[in-house]
Amino acid sequence: MNKLLIVGTVAFDAIETPFGKTDKILGGAATYIGLSAAQFDIESAIVSVVGDDFPQDYLDLLKNRNIDITGTEIVKGGKTFFWSGKYHNDLNSRDTLDTQLNVLADFQPVVPEDFKTPDIVMLGNLHPLVQLSVLEQLKRPKLVVLDTMNFWMDNTWDDLMKVIEKVDVLTINDEEARQLTEEYSLVKAARKIAKMGPKYVVIKKGEHGALLFHNNQIFFAPALPLEEVFDPTGAGDTFAGGFTGYLAHTGDISFKNMKNAVIYGSTLASFCVEKFGTERMQDLKKEEVHERLEDFKSLTQFQIKLT
């Protein structure tokens, strides 16, 4: 069985959307990635850190999805990373209300012995030096996927460049791709990113779907048009979990199969946004996923007669 190593935050979130607000609930990039990748028949592990204020129930929730959390350190007397945000009415933008790094401030990731030769690595959004430190502990995996955000471009540019040059796939949202490359056209932005290292670039456009670039090839997956997006938190990480989970499961990292991985990622993300936080991902059944993949097919597939 192929191994997927996930690095990222396991955290508390407090979320406010036009539909309601939550208290501190389970959040974090690695949590969303892990729950999403758990849809596939793979071995996965999360390298992360929490404080001892983190409920055992949350840890059990991950363990019960067959995710190895021996690499998730529990810091005695420490407090778990906390993020709080409020979405605007259109749900396309949000304000961060509070960020408490807590135990994340001194996080030194340690990859468990069992996962030092993973097939695929998903480096979730974190300080680039933490991402780099994980890579240095590994035998070169078949595929390394990196997610990042504008915060690291603004504050740790040189470190970010060091990790970007070492990865195979960069997943990034459209505005961040523009910031990273100073190109408005996403086609040009992707080409510039490829020159920084990653042979594959995934540009996430939220409700407008996701683009996969490789050499001169482009693939596009729409987001499923939904009646209502309830809470967009974690959609990008859920996408990344579906993308890497599918690649690990199939063991095929060709561009052709990455198209399928992008479709799987979009499919899983379309569930994530239906409820608050990780709620929808916790009870998601394989049959529901397969049914929605059929929706993606009707949404996008056509058989044209040329004129």
Added chain:
Amino acid sequence: MNKLLIVGTVAFDAIETPFGKTDKILGGAATYIGLSAAQFDIESAIVSVVGDDFPQDYLDLLKNRNIDITGTEIVKGGKTFFWSGKYHNDLNSRDTLDTQLNVLADFQPVVPEDFKTPDIVMLGNLHPLVQLSVLEQLKRPKLVVLDTMNFWMDNTWDDLMKVIEKVDVLTINDEEARQLTEEYSLVKAARKIAKMGPKYVVIKKGEHGALLFHNNQIFFAPALPLEEVFDPTGAGDTFAGGFTGYLAHTGDISFKNMKNAVIYGSTLASFCVEKFGTERMQDLKKEEVHERLEDFKSLTQFQIKLT
């Protein structure tokens, strides 16, 4: 051979984009629709009006594409409709600098005898009462497609409702769909529009593609990711021309075939934006269109193995 009747403006445009500006050039919704539909083996006619300041060369250009312009009135001593606009740097928004209605102010459309029983009618963006007056001169066609814009919602709501309830397909952009229905979700907006009359709704999202809705079915066509959009003027009308031209050509107005029509429309629109005004559409070859349809296939088609 199937007949497509096109109603809309034939006009002068002056356009400014970050890449340059034009003097008065050939423009108008019906012009773009006509040039786009001319890619198909159909009989088409434009019902419109111009002043006698309109160059014979421009009329010949349409005639040479086999478009019947006997229904395009030339008003003696009249001046042609003129629009001037300037695009912002991202090309997603623009300011109207000048609008001179001129002969359009008193336009009384007259459908030529030969086109009173068309198979398909494309009602381009115009005063709803002008659109209605055209419909009243016809034997009910197989399919009536209507395009409109926010201006008519703001100023002629009741008239707009009268024509909307009579058409089969509404094409409209995302912001206008939201304004028309007071729904943010495009899925909900499309459902509300269907209750106003049109059984099919096409929501155009510019660089983010187009959605086709019918009952509970949805189809999505992305816009082709381009290195550079040079001038977006006429892209929506070119889409409409490709959509209706393909439907007229195939004579098949099923939802399944409308998917192909949406793909054809998107393909033709991707050419339109490559040069100023109608320039690119004037010399577009069928082989180029077929080649780009292949690009659309690679962009969107996948063969997924379920896990």
